[in-house]
Amino acid sequence: xxxxxxxxxxxxxxxxxxxxxxxxxxxxxxxxxxxxxxxxxxxxxxxxxxxxxxxxxxxxx
Numbered sequence: 793x794x795x796x797x798x799x800x801x802x803x804x805x806x807x808x809x810x811x812x813x814x815x816x817x818x819x820x821x822x823x824x825x826x827x828x829x830x831x832x833x834x835x836x837x838x839x840x841x842x843x844x845x846x847x848x849x850x851x852x853x
Contacts (some may be wrong), residue, residue: 800826 804823810816829842837845 796828799832800824803827 800820800823804819808819810819831841833841834845835837840848
């Protein structure tokens with residue numbers, strides 16, 4: 793989890809100046825849902841992205 797927060801800060805938080813908390817929440821959600829879960833592979837789930845793994849899990853059920 794700590795490495796995730798590090799990546800989030802480096803790739804999003806430190807690069808933007810958010811005007812409101814609402815804007816920050818929206819951008820962070822967008823980053824996680826669209827970019828991080830869609831493009832970042834994880835060794836713990838067989839080197840799939842979280843989105844790929846979720847689709848495989850749902851298809852198997």
